[in-house]
Amino acid sequence: MSVKSYDPLEDILVYGGRTITGFADGTFITASKLERKWETHVGAHGEVTRSRNRHPVGQITFTLHRSSPDIDYLIGKMNSNDIDVCNVVSRNTKQITAGGSQAWIAEFPEFQSTSGDDVPEFEFVVEVADFEMK
Numbered sequence: 001m002s003v004k005s006y007d008p009l010e011d012i013l014v015y016g017g018r019t020i021t022g023f024a025d026g027t028f029i030t031a032s033k034l035e036r037k038w039e040t041h042v043g044a045h046g047e048v049t050r051s052r053n054r055h056p057v058g059q060i061t062f063t064l065h066r067s068s069p070d071i072d073y074l075i076g077k078m079n080s081n082d083i084d085v086c087n088v089v090s091r092n093t094k095q096i097t098a099g100g101s102q103a104w105i106a107e108f109p110e111f112q113s114t115s116g117d118d119v120p121e122f123e124f125v126v127e128v129a130d131f132e133m134k
Contacts, residue, residue: 010091013062015103015126016077016084022068024121029062031088031098033131058131059106060086060099066120074124078105086126100130 013020013029023029035055042048064071077084087099106127111120 006092012089012091013060013087014089015074015086016082018070018073020062020064020068020070020074022064022070024063024065024119027063027121029060029088031058031060031131031133033058033133056130058098058100058128058133060088060103060126060128061123062126063121063123066122068122071122074105078108078124083129086128096134098131098133100128100132102129103127 011029033055034057035053037053038050039053040048040050064074083102083104085099085101086103087097090096103126106125109122109124111122
């Protein structure tokens with residue numbers, strides 16, 4: 001049995017050519033298609049057919065802490081009409097990538113202000129029109 005290592009610094013998010021930093025502690029970057037790749041159909045006699053779903057859209061979701069240097073950049077992108085490249089790259093596992101070349105921030109993050117010692121967080125949802133995972 002061999003020991004495997006995981007380094008969270010080897011998972012990076014690049015939006016519009018900029019490597020995003022300042023992720024909230026204990027949060028993950030998630031990337032997924034909005035719909036299933038294959039749909040299964042079963043006929044009256046139990047025969048199974050699958051059909052390819054060609055819906056190309058996916059989402060990338062991530063959370064930044066309020067002191068991230070990239071929040072202003074992302075809010076500026078959100079308020080623009082820009083369509084950018086957005087990719088998640090995991091160098092931990094043979095260079096898995098997820099994302100695409102036609103992406104935009106889909107919704108405004110919820111703004112929270114705290115009076116305690118917590119650091120507020122911003123969750124961003126990026127929609128990717130040509131989502132692929134390789």
